[in-house]
Each structure stands twice: as C-alpha cells, then as structure tokens.
Amino acid sequence: MTDQRFTELLGKQLAGEISADESIELNSILANNAALNKEYHLLQTYLESETEEEENIDVVFNRIKSQIQTPQAPQLKIIKSKNLLWLKIAAAVLVTLGIVLLYKREAFFSDQADHLVLVKVHTKAADIRTITLGDGSVVKINSTSKFRYPKKFSGHNRNVYLSGEAFFDVKKDLQHPFIVHTEKMDVQVLGTAFNVKIYPNDAFAETTLIRGKVVISLNQDKSQQFTLKPNDKFTLTNGKASLSQSDGEGVTETAWTNRELIFKNDRFDEVAKLFERHYDIKIAFKDPDLKKLTFTAHFTKENITEALNALKFIENFNYSIKGKNVYIFR
The missing domain is CATH 2.60.120.1440 (Jelly Rolls)
Structure with missing residues (x-):
C-alpha cells in the first residue's frame, strides 16, 4: 500500500537512513499528493522546532494531531529513543493521515489509479x-x-x-x-x-x-x-x-546516444567512469596522481584496448586488463 510505503520512507528519512533512490521515491509521492505534502511539511516543522530530545512526546504528538481533522485514531505508545522517537511520530501521524485520506477516497490510494x-x-x-x-x-x-x-x-x-x-x-x-x-x-x-x-x-x-x-x-x-x-x-x-x-x-553531451564517446580536457578519473559504463568494465588506479591527467578524444567503434592505447599516445601511463578489471599504473 502507498501509505505504508510512505510511512516507511519518511521514517528512514527522519532517522537519516534513506538512500538516494528512496529519496527520489519519497519526493515523487509528495509531488503527486497535496494532502500528504502538507502534512509532511507540518511534521518537519514540528520536529525541527524541538531542541530537547526528552521533551514530553505526548505534547508534541498532540500538537501535530490537532492540526488534522480525522475520525478517532488509534493510540500509539512512544519510545523515547532519538531514532525510534522520530519513527514513532512519523508512524503515528501517517496512521492518522491514512484514515483521513482513505475516508476522503482520494485517487492516490485508489486501486483503480x-x-x-x-x-x-x-x-x-x-x-x-x-x-x-x-x-x-x-x-x-x-x-x-x-x-x-x-x-x-x-x-x-x-x-x-x-x-x-x-x-x-x-x-x-x-x-x-x-x-x-x-x-x-x-x-x-x-x-x-x-x-x-x-x-x-x-x-x-x-x-x-x-x-x-x-x-x-x-x-x-x-x-x-x-x-x-x-x-x-x-x-x-x-x-x-x-x-x-x-x-x-x-x-x-549526446554522443553516447550513437554509442560514441567524446570528451574534452576531462580528467582521467572522469574518463574512467565513461569507459566503465560504455565497455562494462571496472577501472582501478594504482597511482592516484594518474587520475589528474586530462584527455581530449573521440571514440566511435574502438574497443577498450584500442581506446587505452590511443590515450597512451597523449600521456605516459601503462595498463593491464584481467577479465573485466583494468588497472592503470606508471
């Protein structure tokens, strides 16, 4: 259910454990539902205003809940531990929100959406x-x-x-x-x-x-x-x-759409990322200073060996290839 997923993502964000992909997912949920967005910012405002971890949590929760017009909501026991505290607040507010939104039968939670x-x-x-x-x-x-x-x-x-x-x-x-x-x-x-x-x-x-x-x-x-x-x-x-x-x-910027690689005065470590995505390999620098070398090149149908040999004409370095692993060294 979307409301359950939203509760989980918000809890992770408050606990500082949300990943980049999960952050994008949370933002997409907020972008598609004004009611959730409003209550999300309300919750954030209250949490940011709290300066003492041991403040009476019942007071905090009641202030948040008082902003939401809802049928009778179930009571939740709050544990006074920092991460669990925030997670329980988020869960409590979103349980209440779930009742409100389901009661209003918004399309965001509809099986037919x-x-x-x-x-x-x-x-x-x-x-x-x-x-x-x-x-x-x-x-x-x-x-x-x-x-x-x-x-x-x-x-x-x-x-x-x-x-x-x-x-x-x-x-x-x-x-x-x-x-x-x-x-x-x-x-x-x-x-x-x-x-x-x-x-x-x-x-x-x-x-x-x-x-x-x-x-x-x-x-x-x-x-x-x-x-x-x-x-x-x-x-x-x-x-x-x-x-x-x-x-x-x-x-x-769009050369990749034709399966080509073009770079101008790019550092070797940035070029390495392009190579990794383009050739399905992993590149490791045994000498960190080699990352700072810069290259300008245009590759069309060259394989990884041909590409690296071309770069060797520009700067002095060596390489070895073992399976899908490439090692760059002096």
Missing part, C-alpha cells in the same frame, strides 16, 4: 534503451541508469524520475508540463529535446538543451530556477550552479 503505476527501467553497463512514453515522447536511456515513468500520464503534470543519464525528445503539450525529477534537481519542459546526466557516483549533474526551452529548479532551494536556451548547458557541482555553452547542438 492505473496512472500511478510506475514502469521501472534499469539499464546495465554497455546497455542503451529507447522507450516511447504514453504521450508519444521518446526517451533514450544511457547505461547504468534507472528510469521510472507511468504507464499513462494523468493529472496536470507529466512526471518521470531519473537516476543516471537520458536523452528526452518531448512531445509538446502546453497544458501538461513534462517534469524530470532527479535527486538534486527538477527539469520542467513543455516540448523540447534535452540531455540530463546525474549519476550517483559523479561529482556533478548537468542538463544540456538541444532545442526548445527548459526550466531547472534545485531540490535544495526551489526558489532557485534557471531557464535554458538552445545549446545552454547547466552544471551543478557541490551545490553550486553554473551555465555555459555546449559545443553546438550538444554533440559532446
């Missing part, structure tokens, strides 16, 4: 997938990525969820904005083509606009919004946002 069933696509290394969404939009998903989307769009927005990299060619619909939700930012469009790259193990996230117009809002501060024009490239690194120009129609 088919549009809320999300299809999950998980690509492996060296795997690229192309899918067509219910509105006719086409999404090409890069390797080692996770993408979720509804079987059928319904409601005001067309919401999809990404961890990794994907290229979107979105059907124009002025009445229904298309929103790509990620861990760090949301990308909203009406009809356009753009690339989004946000891998969990990368130090940066980026969006490159090919045509049309997109608006990016940061999850850490929704008031920060950035509007991109064609060939604009938005980059988020360590919470700092910047805008630059791509090299014309995003050739470098």
